[in-house]
Amino acid sequence: MGTLYEEIVAYGGEVFGEEHMETLLQCVQCGKCTGGCPSGRNTALRTRKLFRMAQEDMREEIFNAPELWFCTTCFTCYERCPKGVKTTDVIRIIRNLAAKEGHMSVPHRMIGVYVLKTGHAVPIGPDQMKIRESLGLDSQPPTTQKYKEQLEQVQDIFRTTQFDAMIDFDWDKMDLRGKEGGEKK
Numbered sequence: 001m002g003t004l005y006e007e008i009v010a011y012g013g014e015v016f017g018e019e020h021m022e023t024l025l026q027c028v029q030c031g032k033c034t035g036g037c038p039s040g041r042n043t044a045l046r047t048r049k050l051f052r053m054a055q056e057d058m059r060e061e062i063f064n065a066p067e068l069w070f071c072t073t074c075f076t077c078y079e080r081c082p083k084g085v086k087t088t089d090v091i092r093i094i095r096n097l098a099a100k101e102g103h104m105s106v107p108h109r110m111i112g113v114y115v116l117k118t119g120h121a122v123p124i125g126p127d128q129m130k131i132r133e134s135l136g137l138d139s140q141p142p143t144t145q146k147y148k149e150q151l152e153q154v155q156d157i158f159r160t161t162q163f164d165a166m167i168d169f170d171w172d173k174m175d176l177r178g179k180e181g182g183e184k185k
């Protein structure tokens with residue numbers, strides 16, 4: 001295994017191209033990203049610090065940092081960086097690498113559960129159904145939520161890609177394993 005930076009370039013390079021990911025080394029710690037981060041105003045997320053940790057090969061620390069998952073991928077830092085660091089994409093690739101090793105926040109794993117159980121990352125609930133009806137729409141959109149027999153195909157994708165294992169999904173309970181026990185972040 002190489003350094004975290006090398007992994008970011010190799011893995012992210014397959015998606016974005018290596019040059020895109022290599023911009024991580026251009027970070028000069030100016031802090032414009034952190035200064036404009038809407039999430040960082042309310043959370044422990046310090047974008048600049050994440051990049052420093054990545055440059056310094058602080059693999060375990062960054063993979064175990066809860067704030068890695070606080071980025072909302074709003075791309076504000078991406079627009080603001082004076083050095084052209086592809087910030088948000090770097091964060092997304094670090095998350096992917098972390099997730100592959102079993103580090104994924106419970107809220108992100110739960111989004112997988114919603115998709116697996118309903119086909120929607122944000123399932124439509126009774127309130128939304130009422131609003132739809134008040135607008136003259138069917139209470140359910142024409143998706144897996146209405147056509148539940150199609151949900152099996154969504155679940156097949158989870159099995160084929162092994163995303164069910166990545167989020168540690170228990171098919172018997174139809175829920176996450178260890179969620180209550182807090183074994184996994």
Ligand code: SF4
Pocket residue numbers: 026027028029030031032033034047048051080081082083084085087
């Ligand atoms: S704005 Fe760009 S150069 Fe400045 S700290 Fe953030 S990533 Fe680094």
Ligand code: SF4
Pocket residue numbers: 033036037038039040047070071072073074075076077078087088091
């Ligand atoms: S993309 Fe993420 S890190 Fe960047 S400003 Fe938005 S929330 Fe903050």
